[in-house]
Structure formats: structure tokens, C-alpha cells
Amino acid sequence: MSPSGQERRTGIRRRVYAPSMIDLTPRQKEALQNLARKQAGESVPFVNISDAQVLTALGLAERSREGWDITASGVALLEGRTAS
Numbered sequence: 001m002s003p004s005g006q007e008r009r010t011g012i013r014r015r016v017y018a019p020s021m022i023d024l025t026p027r028q029k030e031a032l033q034n035l036a037r038k039q040a041g042e043s044v045p046f047v048n049i050s051d052a053q054v055l056t057a058l059g060l061a062e063r064s065r066e067g068w069d070i071t072a073s074g075v076a077l078l079e080g081r082t083a084s
Contacts, residue, residue: 023058027051035061035070036078 024032031051034044052068055061060074070078 024054025051028054031055032060032070032074032078035068036075039070039075 027048028051031047032055034047035055038044047068052061052063055074056063056068058073060071060077061068062071063069
């Protein structure tokens with residue numbers, strides 16, 4: 001694997017970070033749980049944009065035409081396992 005542009009410039013390799021439920025605030029946890037219920041077809045309240053943006057940055061959610069959707073990594077985190 002070749003180094004990224006940033007790694008070549010700085011000599012620093014980025015680590016892949018796997019978030020845990022401990023890393024999330026109570027509002028972010030609630031938002032992630034709401035996205036899981038939304039995916040299951042339930043009606044859920046609006047998700048706070050700043051919470052959804054953090055979840056997206058962590059790879060736990062993604063932006064869609066319908067707002068925000070949970071990712072496989074987000075589902076795995078809620079289920080207490082790692083995504084493959």
C-alpha cells in the first residue's frame with residue numbers, strides 16, 4: 001500500500017479508529033439508535049444535525065436524500081460487534 005499524500009508530507013500515518021459506544025455522547029447514542037429504528041421502518045424524530053455529522057465523521061451514519069442513514073458500522077456498534 002502506498003502512503004497517502006498527507007503521510008508523504010508529514011511522515012505521519014493515520015490510524016484507523018474504531019469508535020465505541022463509550023466515545024459517543026448521550027445525544028449521539030440516541031441519534032444512532034433513532035437511525036437504527038428508522039432503518040427498521042419505524043417513525044423517528046428528527047436527528048440533530050451536529051450529532052449526525054459526528055456520526056458521519058466516525059463512519060456510523062451517512063447522508064441520504066431522506067436525511068441520515070445508519071451504516072453497517074453503526075449497526076455493528078449498536079449490536080456490540082465490529083463491522084466487516
